[in-house]
Amino acid sequence: MPDWVDLPPELIETFDWLEDQGWHHVREGGAPEGHWLSIYPAQYLSHPGASHVTFGGSTLPFTGHWSAPDAEIDNRIAEIATTSGDGGRAAIWLDESGKQQFVHMGHDTMGIITDDPMVLLQFLAMGYPEPGALEQTGITPLQALFDYHGIYDLGEFDDNHKPVPPAALQRFLKDRFGLDMPANARDIGISDFPEYGDPETTDAFARWVTSVTPEPTEADLAYEMELMRTVESLGLKDSDSSDEILQKIGTLFKSKE
Numbered sequence: 001m002p003d004w005v006d007l008p009p010e011l012i013e014t015f016d017w018l019e020d021q022g023w024h025h026v027r028e029g030g031a032p033e034g035h036w037l038s039i040y041p042a043q044y045l046s047h048p049g050a051s052h053v054t055f056g057g058s059t060l061p062f063t064g065h066w067s068a069p070d071a072e073i074d075n076r077i078a079e080i081a082t083t084s085g086d087g088g089r090a091a092i093w094l095d096e097s098g099k100q101q102f103v104h105m106g107h108d109t110m111g112i113i114t115d116d117p118m119v120l121l122q123f124l125a126m127g128y129p130e131p132g133a134l135e136q137t138g139i140t141p142l143q144a145l146f147d148y149h150g151i152y153d154l155g156e157f158d159d160n161h162k163p164v165p166p167a168a169l170q171r172f173l174k175d176r177f178g179l180d181m182p183a184n185a186r187d188i189g190i191s192d193f194p195e196y197g198d199p200e201t202t203d204a205f206a207r208w209v210t211s212v213t214p215e216p217t218e219a220d221l222a223y224e225m226e227l228m229r230t231v232e233s234l235g236l237k238d239s240d241s242s243d244e245i246l247q248k249i250g251t252l253f254k255s256k257e
Helices: 009-020 117-125 141-149 167-177 204-212 218-234 242-256
Strands: 024-026 035-038 077-082 089-094 100-105 110-114
Touching: 009 035, 009 117, 009 167, 100 117, 100 204, 110 117, 110 204, 117 167, 218 242
Parallel strands: none
Antiparallel strands: 024 035, 077 089, 089 100, 100 110
C-alpha cells in the first residue's frame, strides 16, 4: 500500500480474525498480492449462493491500462477487496482534502462507499452476491441474489444453490463491534453508485476519476471498436450460463490456434 494509507484498527482486527479462522489463502507463487482472505469457511468457497467478497491487495495500477500510465494517480488508490466476479474492487482513495475514503470500482459504476470503516464492514458482510455489481443499494441481499440467478422464489433453489450469508463474520462484527446487519445498504447511508463518466454525478471520487482520465487516443478508440466487434461475434446472451459464456470465449483462443 502507499505510505499514506492508515489502515483502520477495525479492519486490522477483522483481517486477523479471518486469518485465525483458517480463511487465509495463498495463490501459487506466494507473492504478496497472492495472499487473500475469504469471508467463508472452505466448504463455501465458490458456492453459488455465497458472496464474491474477498479481502486482498493488488500490484496492478489503476492507470495500468492507459496508453500513458500515471504513477501520481495510482498512488492515491489502494485496493483492499474484490467485490464481484468480473473484477469489481473496493479500495481506499486519498481525496482532494487528504482524507481517506472507501470507494467502489465496479464494472459499470464507481463512487464513494463511506469514510467509516464500520460501515464498510457492514456493507461487505451483508451477503450481497456481488457488491461490486450492485445496481440499487435499496434492495436486500436476497433480492439481489434473486436478480443474480433470475429466480424469484426461494423454494426453487436446491440445497446446493440456496443463499449462504457470511454468518460467522456477521456474528464476529456483532460481538466485537456491536454491528447489526441492516436490511439493505441504503439503510447505512450508501447511495446508488454513478455510472462511469456520468456528467451529472456529485460523487467526489467519480468526478475526480473523470477529471484525471485523459481523452482516448485514436489507437484507444480503434482498440475499443475491435473489442466491441469481437464481443458481438461471440453472440453472448443474458440467458447464457457461466459455462456457456466460457465456452464462447474459448472459441477466441481456438481461432487463434
